[in-house]
Amino acid sequence: MDFKETRPLYLLEEIAEILRSENGCAWDREQTSPSLKAYLIEETYEVVDAIESGDSGHLQEELGDLLYQVYAHAQIAKEESRFTVDDVARGIIEKLIRRHPHVFGNTTADSAEEVIINWERIKKEEKSSRESILDGVPKALPALLKAYRVQQKVSRLGFDWERIGNVVDKLEEEVRELREAIESGNSEHIMEETGDILFSVANVARFLKINPEEALQRSIDKFTARFKIVEKKAAAGGKHLDEMTLEEMDLLWEEAKLAE
Numbered sequence: 308m309d310f311k312e313t314r315p316l317y318l319l320e321e322i323a324e325i326l327r328s329e330n331g332c333a334w335d336r337e338q339t340s341p342s343l344k345a346y347l348i349e350e351t352y353e354v355v356d357a358i359e360s361g362d363s364g365h366l367q368e369e370l371g372d373l374l375y376q377v378y379a380h381a382q383i384a385k386e387e388s389r390f391t392v393d394d395v396a397r398g399i400i401e402k403l404i405r406r407h408p409h410v411f412g413n414t415t416a417d418s419a420e421e422v423i424i425n426w427e428r429i430k431k432e433e434k435s436s437r438e439s440i441l442d443g444v445p446k447a448l449p450a451l452l453k454a455y456r457v458q459q460k461v462s463r464l465g466f467d468w469e470r471i472g473n474v475v476d477k478l479e480e481e482v483r484e485l486r487e488a489i490e491s492g493n494s495e496h497i498m499e500e501t502g503d504i505l506f507s508v509a510n511v512a513r514f515l516k517i518n519p520e521e522a523l524q525r526s527i528d529k530f531t532a533r534f535k536i537v538e539k540k541a542a543a544g545g546k547h548l549d550e551m552t553l554e555e556m557d558l559l560w561e562e563a564k565l566a567e
Contacts, residue, residue, distance in 0.1 A: 320392055327386070340380050347376045348447075349567040406431065427463055440464065454509035454521040462513070474514045478507040536563035 308325075310464050326335040329434045339389040350373045357366040381392035408414035409422065428442070434443065444456050461467070468474045485500040512519035537559040541548050548556060 319375065319378050321380075323375070323382040327382055335379075338379070338383070339380055340383055343376065343379060344381075347373075347380075405433075418542070424463065427460075449503065449520060451509055452518075454506050455513050455519050458510050458513050468510075468514065471514050473508070474511050478504070478511055481507045482503060500560075533560065533563040533567070536566060 310318055310321055312321050318539065326332045327338075328336075339374070345395050346486050350369070352371045357369040360366075370529050378392055378397065379454065381390070385391045404411045405420075408429075409416035416425055430443070431437075431440065437443065438532050441457055444453060444460065448456065458467075468477070481500065481503045485497070485504055488496040488500040491497075508520045512522055537556060538548060540562060541551060541556075542560045546555075
């Protein structure tokens with residue numbers, strides 16, 4: 308097939324159009340923005356995995372997959388006469404220039420904190436129809452990350468603890484309240500208090516400048532690696548985990564920890 312374009316970004320736009328054309332791909336033609344949501348999320352997580360792997364080739368590939376998602380959604384919108392990929396690019400260019408007056412204008416910002424304050428102020432002016440600063444937090448964010456972003460936003464308005472000790476005290480208070488809820492046997496109360504603990508943990512992480520989503524992912528990865536060692540050790544001894552006592556598995560778990 309002969310393409311009209313050779314410049315990569317324009318060629319990608321042409322390919323997105325061809326794939327959804329009458330002579331293109333039957334699967335691509337059937338897609339809508341809602342049907343592509345899951346793929347967009349998946350591709351985003353694959354970019355994160357590539358970043359964490361440190362493999363530049365992998366990152367380049369996954370960024371390409373994510374970039375195509377932008378073109379696919381823009382192509383659907385173009386067919387519906389709503390906007391084009393050029394409109395998307397134009398919009399983000401204008402936004403970046405507008406929200407960086409310390410770079411493209413005469414405003415001064417000498418620290419990252421000042422940049423964030425200016426960014427939120429400008430964003431609030433742009434989104435004047437929003438009733439709350441929290442209206443801009445995406446509803447689809449994973450809950451732990453969403454808690455982190457909510458806490459970040461309110462802290463920029465001064466609604467925050469003064470010291471890390473206060474935040475830890477609050478976490479300990481929530482743990483005590485969960486114990487009381489468990490003793491009460493009220494499932495709704497238990498769920499509520501469990502959520503409060505997770506929210507407080509996210510707040511502790513934010514105060515320490517740690518992303519709680521990343522911290523939890525590390526713990527999950529660590530647990531997974533150790534458990535796989537336990538499985539291998541059990542198999543090497545001719546046993547299945549479901550045939551072993553908790554004490555036997557704990558011994559293998561401690562061996563796995565020592566092996567790290």
